[in-house]
Amino acid sequence: MSSSPKTVADLRQLLAARFPQRSRAPVGAVPTEIRALDEALGGGLPSGRFTEIVSASPGTGGQTIIAQLLRATRRARQRIALIDGADGFAPEAVPVDHLRHLVWVRGRHVSDAFTAADILLRDGNYAVVVLDVRGLSERALLKTPTTTWHRLRHATESGAVAVLVLSTSAVVPAVPWRLVLRETVPLESRRIPRAAIADDLVIEIDRGHVEREERSA
Amino acid sequence: MNYAVVLAPKFALQALRRSDAALANKPFAIVEGEGCNAHIAAASEHAVGIETGLAVTLAMARCPGLVIRPRDPDAEGEVTRMLLAAAFTLAPRVELTADGCCTVNLQGADDAQTEAQMHACVAELARGGVGARIGAGATPLLAAYAARRADSVLVVHDARAFLSPLPIHFAEPTPVQQEVLRGWGVKTLGELTALPKTEIGQRLGTDGVQLWERAAGESQRVLHLIEPVRTFAAEWTYEPPVESMEPLLFRMRRFAERVALELRGAGRVAEKLALTLLLEDESDHHREFRLPEPGANVDGWMRVLQAHLDTVKTDERVTGVRLVATPARPPERQDGLFDTALRDPVAFWENLARLAAIVGDDRVGTPVLLDTWRPDAVALEKPAEAVSAPEDDLVHPPRGLTLRRFRPPWPARVGLVDARPTSVESDELHDNVRVARGPFHLSGTWWKSGGAWAVEIWHVELGSGATYQLTRTETGWSVEGVLD
Secondary structure, three states: OOOOOOOHHHHHHHHHHHOOOOOOOOOOEEOOOOHHHHHHHOOOEEOOOEEEEEEOOOOOOHHHHHHHHHHHHHHOOOOEEEEEOOOOEOHHHOOHHHHOOEEEEEOOOHHHHHHHHHHHHOOOOOOEEEEEOOOOOHHHHHOOOHHHHHHHHHHHHOOOOEEEEEEOOOOOOOOOEEEEEOOOOOHHHHHOEHHHHHHOOOEEEEEOOOHHHHHHO | OOEEEEEOOOHHHHHHHHHOHHHOOOOEEEEEOOHHHOEEEEEOOOOOOOOOOOEHHHHHHHOOOOEEEOOOHHHHHHHHHHHHHHHHOOOOOEEEEEOOEEEEEOOOOOHHHHHHHHHHHHHHHHHOOOOOEEEEEOOHHHHHHHHHHOOOEEEOOOHHHHHOOOEHHHHOOOHHHHHHHHHHOOOEHHHHHOOOHHHHHHHHHHHHHHHHHHHOOOOOOOOOEOOOOOOOEEEEEEEEEEOOHHHHHHHHHHHHHHHHHHHHHOOOEEEEEEEEEEEOOOOEEEEEEEEEEEEOOHHHHHHHHHHHHOOOOOOOOEEEEEEEEEEEOOOOOOOOOOOEOOOOHHHHHHHHHHHHHHHOHHHEEEEEEOOOOOOOOEEEEOOOOOEOOOOOOOOOOOEOOOEEEEEEEEEOEEEEEOOEEEEEEOOOOEEEEEEEEEEEEEEEOOOOOOOOEEEEEEEEEEOOOOEEEEEEEOOEEEEEEEEO
């Protein structure tokens, strides 16, 4: 009989060997063309996985990440869906050409956002689905049953869509990647190109997953 | 083949079963007559031991659990419309020959293509809950015989070989003729047509000649053609009224199937659906759905309708439903070489329609900026199925952080020193201004009476470090968003 695993990594290897269908590795990544983010995630948003970015306070660059992601996916000729939970997206803040591949869902309630996510994650036509829950009632979000998140995660893992959740506090349970934006960007940056601001965002890894090694392998 | 007959056997029974989910897999029968004359007119295959003409009381004694129903003209009308719609997909010259039977003039049609279309037609009707058979032959009568004999589709190429083994009752002899033929030992159509036609005429008269011609499948006639439908709608009532979704959706699907088939028969698709729920207090709930991708796919329609109905709550019970499809030509397009196409267009459009049913038609789509400088002037358009290649990078790329709007803006009180903001107070925000940039003035449509607008915009960095966008209009100050 083999010896019991001593570390979490050993345990993951053991589980992967015994249940290969359960440990499906990400099928690729969608580069965001944001240096800080791509470096943190090891190449971009992992496809078939959730990534959560927590904006600890307003003005930390969450919306700029969406704008840059629109640019990157447009250049890569991919489709993107934005589930805008609190209806905060401002199209006029983005170049017109970066909107042509976007499907914008303007939500009103927490339930709208989750229902829309459930539909879009199974669609198969999008490379990225952004679920922006900032501005929604934090209490309602935290009361969202774990089964709802599990259902969404299952839908994601059975496809190839990269899911980015933008929140103001950690809301996604057992998320493979959780990154935190803490530093506000000052008004003086208004003359700096947006791409440069995005590259210099201070991104902390709150939760990173061993899949990074699997992907590079 | 010149003619085809679309036949729904046991028409009245099928119509009843199709309209009432409770009859599925149950023994049921149709009753005719009243009082002591009430008798069974037709019985379903589950009604074991029940024969046509049996007294109702006897039938109920023989088959416990037997459901007795009268004929349902509305349900039969729906099945007739289904059959006609299916027939119109074969050719435009259609006759409603009898209950559950349509004859189609196929002259000039391509045989191979038409036969494939007949199979598609039977499958389509089966999906709509109508078991049908199609027969085709050189005359309407031959096609009718073929339809009665077919399992699914039967095309008669050799009339003599097909007719010979058919029993004599196919030619519908009178009881007297039947008796005479039995005496002669004639049991099949082949045996009758083997006898000389003139000899039959001498012994059985002109009726005998007509019988011989029917047995030979030679009887020709002119079809009484009907016009295809021009309106694509269905309306039905519930007695008693319904409270739950299941019976609503069951019948809605049935009617949607018929409307979709009629659209396809007319070479059209639906671009819009209008649903009206008629309520018990004589009010109604009306909603129109613009289909992002015009189509005649019932599953897609039902997903849109169900997604909406899931969100509807009425105080009164539903007494009836009206469904109207607005017809349009099927979309045609030519994609560019470098366009980004969809992997699964059907799923894409269906899912958009479902989303629109949940959040509203005007809240899902691709954003398009309106031709004005007015803040937040944006519309949502139907997304492009093929997205054109990206343009070159802008010569002047965007600078600074990206605006995130608060909709509606937060009303605020702004402290001013030398006409510059120094503090902001609102229900959500209370802070001093560290740095302020502005004002940026925008105005427009001042040349239109009553349409003028003007706004003063400030970007203010507050003590927390975050930068907000303030606006001042004639109604006062508000926090319009955060630069994020």
